[in-house]
Amino acid sequence: MRAAAIRTLTLDAVAAANSGHSGMPMGMADVATVLFERHLKFDPKAPRWADRDRFILSAGHGSMLIYSLLYLTGYADVTIEQIKNFRQWGAITAGHPEYGHVSGVETTTGPLGQGIANSVGFAIAEENLRARWGSKVQDHYTYVIAGDGCLMEGVSQEAIALAGKQQLSRLIVMWDNNGITIDGKVSMSDVTDQRARFAASGWNVLHCDGHDPVDIDRALTAAKKSDKPTLIDCKTHIALGHAAQDTSKGHGALTDPAQMKAVKELYGWTSEPFVIPAAIKAQWEAFGVRGGEARAAWEARMAALSPAKQAEFARIFAGDVPAKLPAIIRGVKKAATEAGAKLATRSASEKVLQAVNPVLPETIGGSADLTGSNNTKTADLGVFGVEDRKGRYVYYGIREHGMASAMNGMALHGGVRPYSGTFMCFTDYARPAMRLSALMGVPVVYVMTHDSIGLGEDGPTHQPVEHLAISRATPNTYVFRPADLVETAEAWEIAFTSKKTPSVLALSRQNLPTVRKTHTNTNMTAKGAYVLEEAVGKRQVILMATGSEVEIALKARDLLQAEGIGTRVVSMPSMELFAAQDEAYRRKVLPPGPVRVAIEAGVRQGWDRWLLGERGRDGKADFVGMSSFGASAPMERLYKEFGITAENAVAKVKAML
């Protein structure tokens, strides 16, 4: 009857919403019941307890499974009213489980494959923290329920292979093997032997009857003893007991009243809709007692740590940076301005990490097989692996999507602060996970090097053109394109202190001059845009640029000033942060009147707001950038051929004056 409580709550909520997915919670109710009853370490009274087991519903459309579990076990925010308001405006019980809305939801799922890929990050974070803090402080499992859809998505392979290589034995995936997708039987589009597939990547593979509590318990018990990650193939029936059982119709909203009545009778369920008999509710709530006891023991152990250690643990789980970070950033900036060196911003980023990583022990760096190009590895990190669980650098392999999704998982786990690199163009591969970083508000950092045609010979397949626009179009995302080491250090400072917003650092392959000539303690990048060079004489022109094109803007200014045309140069490392300034500041940086030209080796989309004025009346404007894909050639030639030059900027200015 405990599992029936999940099934009937699901039916009732979906019927009330007249939308949703009934079949999956009905199919996996038995597995979930055994997990929560006998294995999962959780305490509804402390949903954010740092040493809880993590439970991830990768098949997020089955959201009523997790909402039912949270309501039944007594999470305070998941009331029966919330269940009744499933999928309604203002309810925390969204159509798919959303991190930050519901206390017991560890990650936002729904886009298939993301949960299982997040889980690898959860498990890496746990291994790493356990190694660094000891098993008295961190010692838990990550459990995942994944469906056929999760396993068909390519990102699952990246996750599986990474977990297998890393022997993440605390990761247990329960596969809801019901043989059904939306279009029909799984066999219509897949013949993969999933057990063999997981085994091929180094997993422990078990199976069970997903409706036999004893068999489920046996499999979970065995899984926890493995020295590898475990897949449990749970043979289940979607929409168990319902007229739509074992059909694709069973995947969706089962709202027919007569069929609902029949299946409730089959379950022996006699309560009114949304009513759980007190005895059954009490059984469910008792499951949390085990976790509560474990939490009390954990808190006693934590109290025995030194005050400094307790404070440090609290700090890393709160996502606070050490107090000395700003001074370190200021030091890097000051040295950079004084040295005035020519440096690629990817190398500038490495210099910042070299300074910061030693004082931020929570960072975990990585790269999708471009370590030497992304400059993400600093000497002190060590390499995370079976041989060194304390290592703080992950060789993710050629798996941008899995990497991004694992970073989300790490950040959601807490206690670590992940950053990782690939080429900017391969933002495309990581997009689904990057969007979820923004939607969930997790402050991961994407180190995207080779950020324009400036990468040269590798050609248009590797040259981002639309990718700045793509990231800028995404809500709650900081896109930084720093011009030199000073701005790079400022961007990293914002990225590391962000608590709710992911950052994309667009960094050059090619060397760039130091454009910030005067040191200031103020983080100018935090203003989004600022006056880098003021006009001499009457201000007739404003040139705006980011990153590698700031150098070009400065050259264009020299040419214009030589002709007596007063020209201001604005560096705009972050449009989002500039848009977040008050209007007075924005008008100060971009006053109406002067003609404006923006220079960026990407598409114009996104620039019009700053070129044309937010009200569209600021003056004449033009753009120097890309309107097509790039080409394969040395970078100097490409900039010339695509007209991204100081001379072209000057010509565009003069045509408007």
Next chain:
Amino acid sequence: MRAAAIRTLTLDAVAAANSGHSGMPMGMADVATVLFERHLKFDPKAPRWADRDRFILSAGHGSMLIYSLLYLTGYADVTIEQIKNFRQWGAITAGHPEYGHVSGVETTTGPLGQGIANSVGFAIAEENLRARWGSKVQDHYTYVIAGDGCLMEGVSQEAIALAGKQQLSRLIVMWDNNGITIDGKVSMSDVTDQRARFAASGWNVLHCDGHDPVDIDRALTAAKKSDKPTLIDCKTHIALGHAAQDTSKGHGALTDPAQMKAVKELYGWTSEPFVIPAAIKAQWEAFGVRGGEARAAWEARMAALSPAKQAEFARIFAGDVPAKLPAIIRGVKKAATEAGAKLATRSASEKVLQAVNPVLPETIGGSADLTGSNNTKTADLGVFGVEDRKGRYVYYGIREHGMASAMNGMALHGGVRPYSGTFMCFTDYARPAMRLSALMGVPVVYVMTHDSIGLGEDGPTHQPVEHLAISRATPNTYVFRPADLVETAEAWEIAFTSKKTPSVLALSRQNLPTVRKTHTNTNMTAKGAYVLEEAVGKRQVILMATGSEVEIALKARDLLQAEGIGTRVVSMPSMELFAAQDEAYRRKVLPPGPVRVAIEAGVRQGWDRWLLGERGRDGKADFVGMSSFGASAPMERLYKEFGITAENAVAKVKAML
């Protein structure tokens, strides 16, 4: 010495460019030599011959392998001058192989995993055309060289599983198993048993010594006899013979003169750089003779077909539509205007396909497991599968990326015209392949339904917000957001007649009214934007909208006109096509003066150009749309809460008047 010719050309070209990837062509030269010598059906004199075998270099960074092969076998466009200009401006020998630049390059590769995923589409096209036209007309193989990077990318799993399910026995993948990636040994990030992995998805798995011609030939011969797709595990040494052999250094540009000298000596190669001894060149050129004879035989068989069949075959490979298509589209439009029904544009799309598919036998539809939601399947198509190779609908499974990449492969193969659907939000999953559609200029059609918060309860994980901007930011991409069945038919007409540009159709889940009240034969969508309703009285306001928000714009116009405020409504189904009109037309549709409000349930980015005027002086403007992610609730509530209403548009207009 034939393989040495590849190796030395590679070394010479990379040294001349001082960039590139030497190790892969050096490692796979023996495999490629055996393939071209004994198996590949190709004719350098007719690179586009429809029944040639397709050769795909999925590991595109090894581009000098394919350029060497094409030069050596005598493709006219690949001259030694082109080899000498490897990676230079204007050369066809780009850093990564680019479709359309070089006659023998079947697909653009470089972003890893794309080639192997394309190849599934090539093989599907071949199976389908062979079934429909007979093996006298279509009867060839698709050969792929893939590296470890291709196999680590998640999209490879989607491709492998789809090929296994479909038993694409004409697909043969040669895995360059050299154990090395950029970061070091493959084992640093992967322990996957690739042979077991492919076998788990229904592949025939073979292996060979990648440097033993006899063993390579044995494996290829066996592969061709299989009734399944075949993986050949080719054990190779990256940068064979070079000081950097078997190291990650060997992956990159090997330009050290002394080491080059040493390895050439090891090969027994005494020619000057870029010089191939005549005898060796002659051996290579002789390999094409086999293909030339096969082509002559094929041409004789084709000549025996009826003239109508010959013309039809030429038509589908030219990508021309039947002459009657325009009349069919006009018929759909006329009926739609007359009926004036309320209809979701995804259903409108289905109606168009129902009319068009019977007269376009080259279409191949599909969906990533959302057939009933994307409305992509029409009754006449049949289902492509082992049981019915003539079927024209593919159940791709939950594999948006693999689907998109397979569509690219089909379109590149020729003779078929693929379209497929998923939810608009999952553009994210398909992005890497969608970008390549645009870069290569292949006219595939992405049917992206559920195109806004209008999908309602599924919530923000499924609600596109930034995705119109993403596709619009991508060069050479048509983004259509039709408002009703009339515009949907017009958009499909453009998509089906496009030869060089992919199309994204953004379609609503929710019902929409017919907004085109008067029938016209002219394809108004082809103009990108047009006046849907003219102002009555003095034109004070222009409202612009797309798709589902055109209805809202019309309601806002009614409210404004009721107050005597003359208001024009512009429907803008395609920004790209509007931008492509001459300035006179654009000014006619959007004259300066009236205040402008654009209404679209997406982010503002991309709209400023039309709101603010291309010169930024057109007048006051505002935007009604999204500036955050969506939420889970019924759609009517969402539109109200996010302020995408006629009332809000009116308020914004009045604030500016």
